[in-house]
Amino acid sequence: MDLNTVSALHRPRTRDEIGPWQAGDAWLAGGTVLFADPNPGLSRLIDLTALGWPALALTPDGLDIAATCTLAELEEPLLPPGARIAGLFPACCAALYGAFKVRTAATIGGNLCTALAAAPMAALIVALDARLTLWPAAGGSRQVAAADFILGLQRTVLAPGELLRSILVPACNMDLRWAFRRIALNDLGRSAALLIGTLAADGRFALTVTASTPRPLRLDFPALPDTAALLAALDAAIPADGWYDDVHGAPAWRRAMTQLFAQQIRSELAEGGPA
Amino acid sequence: MSTLILNGRTVAIAPRPGQCLRTLLRELGAFGVKRGCDVGDCGACTVLVDGTPVHSCITPAFRAEGRSVTTIEGLAEGDRLHPVQQAFLDAQGFQCGYCTAGAILTVSSLNQAQRQDLPAALKGNLCRCTGYRAIADAVAGTTHAERGLAGEACGHSHPAPAGPAIVTGQARYTLDVDVPGLTHLKLVRSPHPHACIRSIDTSAALAVPGVIAVLTHLDAPATLYSSGRHEIAADDVDDTRILDTVVRHVGQRVAAVVAETVAAAEAGCRAVAVDYELLPAVLDPEAARAPGAPLVHGDKGPESRIFDPARNVVAHLAGEVGDVAAGFAAADVIHEETVRTQRLQHAHLETHCAIGWRDADGRLVLRSSTQVPFLTRDALAGVLGLPRDQVRVFAGQVGGGFGGKQEMLVEDIVGLAVLKTGRPVQLELTRAEQFAATTSRHPMRVRVKLGATADGTLTAFEMEVLSDTGAYGNHAVGTLFHGCNESVQVYRCPNKKVTGEAVYTHTLPSGAFRGYGLSQTIFAIESAMDELARKLGLDPFALRRRNVIRPGDPMVAHSLHAHDIEYGSYGLDQCLDLVEQALSEPGEPPPDGPQWRVGRSGGWAGAWHWP
Numbered sequence: 001m002d003l004n005t006v007s008a009l010h011r012p013r014t015r016d017e018i019g020p021w022q023a024g025d026a027w028l029a030g031g032t033v034l035f036a037d038p039n040p041g042l043s044r045l046i047d048l049t050a051l052g053w054p055a056l057a058l059t060p061d062g063l064d065i066a067a068t069c070t071l072a073e074l075e076e077p078l079l080p081p082g083a084r085i086a087g088l089f090p091a092c093c094a095a096l097y098g099a100f101k102v103r104t105a106a107t108i109g110g111n112l113c114t115a116l117a118a119a120p121m122a123a124l125i126v127a128l129d130a131r132l133t134l135w136p137a138a139g140g141s142r143q144v145a146a147a148d149f150i151l152g153l154q155r156t157v158l159a160p161g162e163l164l165r166s167i168l169v170p171a172c173n174m175d176l177r178w179a180f181r182r183i184a185l186n187d188l189g190r191s192a193a194l195l196i197g198t199l200a201a202d203g204r205f206a207l208t209v210t211a212s213t214p215r216p217l218r219l220d221f222p223a224l225p226d227t228a229a230l231l232a233a234l235d236a237a238i239p240a241d242g243w244y245d246d247v248h249g250a251p252a253w254r255r256a257m258t259q260l261f262a263q264q265i266r267s268e269l270a271e272g273g274p275a
Numbered sequence: 276m277s278t279l280i281l282n283g284r285t286v287a288i289a290p291r292p293g294q295c296l297r298t299l300l301r302e303l304g305a306f307g308v309k310r311g312c313d314v315g316d317c318g319a320c321t322v323l324v325d326g327t328p329v330h331s332c333i334t335p336a337f338r339a340e341g342r343s344v345t346t347i348e349g350l351a352e353g354d355r356l357h358p359v360q361q362a363f364l365d366a367q368g369f370q371c372g373y374c375t376a377g378a379i380l381t382v383s384s385l386n387q388a389q390r391q392d393l394p395a396a397l398k399g400n401l402c403r404c405t406g407y408r409a410i411a412d413a414v415a416g417t418t419h420a421e422r423g424l425a426g427e428a429c430g431h432s433h434p435a436p437a438g439p440a441i442v443t444g445q446a447r448y449t450l451d452v453d454v455p456g457l458t459h460l461k462l463v464r465s466p467h468p469h470a471c472i473r474s475i476d477t478s479a480a481l482a483v484p485g486v487i488a489v490l491t492h493l494d495a496p497a498t499l500y501s502s503g504r505h506e507i508a509a510d511d512v513d514d515t516r517i518l519d520t521v522v523r524h525v526g527q528r529v530a531a532v533v534a535e536t537v538a539a540a541e542a543g544c545r546a547v548a549v550d551y552e553l554l555p556a557v558l559d560p561e562a563a564r565a566p567g568a569p570l571v572h573g574d575k576g577p578e579s580r581i582f583d584p585a586r587n588v589v590a591h592l593a594g595e596v597g598d599v600a601a602g603f604a605a606a607d608v609i610h611e612e613t614v615r616t617q618r619l620q621h622a623h624l625e626t627h628c629a630i631g632w633r634d635a636d637g638r639l640v641l642r643s644s645t646q647v648p649f650l651t652r653d654a655l656a657g658v659l660g661l662p663r664d665q666v667r668v669f670a671g672q673v674g675g676g677f678g679g680k681q682e683m684l685v686e687d688i689v690g691l692a693v694l695k696t697g698r699p700v701q702l703e704l705t706r707a708e709q710f711a712a713t714t715s716r717h718p719m720r721v722r723v724k725l726g727a728t729a730d731g732t733l734t735a736f737e738m739e740v741l742s743d744t745g746a747y748g749n750h751a752v753g754t755l756f757h758g759c760n761e762s763v764q765v766y767r768c769p770n771k772k773v774t775g776e777a778v779y780t781h782t783l784p785s786g787a788f789r790g791y792g793l794s795q796t797i798f799a800i801e802s803a804m805d806e807l808a809r810k811l812g813l814d815p816f817a818l819r820r821r822n823v824i825r826p827g828d829p830m831v832a833h834s835l836h837a838h839d840i841e842y843g844s845y846g847l848d849q850c851l852d853l854v855e856q857a858l859s860e861p862g863e864p865p866p867d868g869p870q871w872r873v874g875r876s877g878g879w880a881g882a883w884h885w886p
Contacts, residue, residue, distance in 0.1 A: 035315075045292060
């Protein structure tokens with residue numbers, strides 16, 4: 001929709017050109033969320049795509065994903081040949097509530113910064129234990145772990161004027177074994193529970209829970225736990241009133257699905273042993 | 276100033292910083308690009324940018340600079356339709372047509388893999404008319420349209436006359452016209468469920484550049500009317516003013532700002548200062564009838580035709596045939612249950628909208644998205660105090676209604692604004708306004724009690740209905756009476772009793788919605804019939820076969836008052852047979868595992884319609 005209070009558009013080509021952050025500013029990436037709300041408090045858009053960040057780069061450190069990388073670009077990620085995690089990317093991109101036409105514009109950074117419970121990009125990067133690079137308004141950069149970026153529903157660690165620059169999927173995680181489960185009230189609906197389990201070569205297991213909780217949750221285990229230990233860990237991590245509640249699913253159902261999926265993921269990864 | 280290539284032609288553009296591509300393209304005259312949800316879900320605004328389909332409502336307009344944009348107007352090559360346009364024509368893959376341009380452009384971009392999974396590929400293309408089967412047929416290349424010869428036309432599937440215009444984006448919906456000097460109207464809405472307006476300060480709003488006028492209750496006629504429209508206007512209660520001194524639900528309009536642009540009108544709305552005296556509100560229909568409940572229209576007199584304003588009851592129905600008490604006494608099995616139904620919005624893709632102006636003869640003209648242009652014309656003349664021949668209301672192509680446009684929800688305020696300003700005025704409700712401030716299906720609480728002998732013969736039929744009409748009584752009477760009619764008549768039972776009331780609450784007004792009261796009551800009755808069958812140990816179809824009316828039976832609801840409706844043919848028995856047969860055919864098997872149960876049921880639904 002038209003953002004009728006916006007009277008200025010800033011298209012910086014370098015970080016220096018971004019300039020000081022002002023009240024009424026908003027970062028613009030794909031625009032698929034920003035333009036879906038009247039946002040009457042906004043007066044200026046700062047177009048991040050003008051900075052020309054390469055969407056994807058494979059480096060010795062891992063896969064470097066620009067915040068402005070679209071979900072369509074991410075569906076076929078630039079990964080080492082045969083990397084086990086390749087299939088997880090399209091699975092998470094397809095979990096976006098928006099249609100494929102939205103995925104051509106929506107960005108990973110936008111999905112993370114919007115910080116909805118059902119954010120599929122949060123599930124992806126938390127499961128892959130990615131590191132995020134942030135650009136504080138004052139200059140320099142700082143890093144946060146993926147699991148620490150989203151604080152709660154539509155809340156992140158970003159300070160005013162700070163932006164998400166990139167996401168690094170570490171090279172050591174390219175060959176994680178993984179299992180993915182998702183459910184929504186209809187096949188193509190907004191995720192009500194989206195879980196990803198990963199199993200590392202050294203036997204470490206992690207379970208990432210999203211959509212059924214207001215913020216992503218990652219449970220780390222030194223080895224694949226038995227079912228009772230896994231369910232106990234879920235219970236300990238998520239209080240009885242900690243399940244997300246909106247029109248896309250009742251909390252009790254989300255809890256039941258989360259517990260079911262956790263067991264299924266555990267079983268799937270248990271078959272075949274550690275990677 | 277920059278350029279883009281629109282349908283092969285380079286055009287100069289000056290996108291506004293916060294403008295979306297949809298609005299820019301419409302300003303360039305590409306009216307085939309539709310505004311539906313305005314949040315990127317419905318796909319009515321789909322266009323191709325450098326060949327890639329995008330939702331133009333969530334695409335910043337400046338991103339199209341230097342790009343090639345194809346809208347529905349540019350898909351055909353001259354007179355030769357694109358194959359997808361032809362396929363939609365052949366399959367008649369459209370109903371109201373408002374979503375069709377976006378659907379065609381999306382389908383034109385699909386690869387073979389996407390075509391194999393249409394639910395996913397067309398997830399971003401909502402057809403509110405739910406014509407998905409015909410759309411899938413179009414994608415599959417199925418032809419339904421027949422060209423019947425003159426004199427042999429009957430029995431053939433004729434293509435819709437509007438089809439060629441719809442698939443090429445030439446069909447003109449309500450706002451698809453270029454009106455010189457057009458101004459825009461936006462509404463200030465109440466944040467309170469019940470309040471009295473002490474004062475409205477419009478000075479800051481009038482100081483906003485571009486604002487032409489601010490209308491308040493001081494500008495509105497005192498005339499009371501109903502937004503619901505019927506041939507006989509007295510069928511509805513007169514409880515509504517164009518702008519009132521009392522607000523009775525969150526979202527009720529309080530003031531209207533007319534400005535040169537939508538942005539200025541919105542800024543004007545934000546600058547209007549309203550001083551409210553908050554009043555107690557009642558939000559629950561049961562509580563609304565209790566003694567001492569806040570009154571929604573306690574100020575209204577008998578001229579409004581409200582059944583009992585002192586009890587918040589707008590409509591009342593009570594009737595009995597036979598002796599229900601004796602019927603229950605004679606029953607072997609009695610089943611009683613209560614169901615509640617929720618609000619529902621029509622969600623037509625074209626929101627309520629209208630453009631008004633004075634024509635060369637000084638007549639007030641409204642081009643409106645309406646199902647009832649003539650009834651609205653009559654109502655407008657009455658409310659605005661104009662002779663009937665000084666008002667003209669007409670519709671272009673209408674982008675869906677489903678009953679929601681059997682209401683005068685925008686024409687009244689647009690008409691008033693035209694009279695006050697002398698300018699052409701456009702009002703287009705946002706999707707959020709549709710949900711918060713138009714109408715919905717009446718939520719109902721329905722209690723059904725049925726009695727039957729062991730062989731399944733009904734001995735007593737009792738129903739009690741409580742309908743929540745919200746803050747205004749538009750269609751409250753009609754939906755209550757209609758809802759308690761055919762639903763009951765379809766069963767032959769000597770003893771029937773129906774009571775019902777429609778009550779005011781300080782909530783969103785309910786209104787006409789296809790089914791007109793029957794969908795709620797039929798859901799309750801058919802659910803109860805199923806449970807009764809279970810208690811009797813009978814098949815639900817057998818129970819219905821035993822009790823539905825048969826040729827020659829009178830149609831009796833809750834009185835023996837003679838109706839002017841009769842049935843000319845009878846197919847209820849065949850319907851039951853066909854449904855039962857279809858249900859017995861092998862379907863999708865249940866998933867593996869002992870935790871899955873399979874249910875089987877059937878029901879009847881239908882309605883009278885007469886010209």
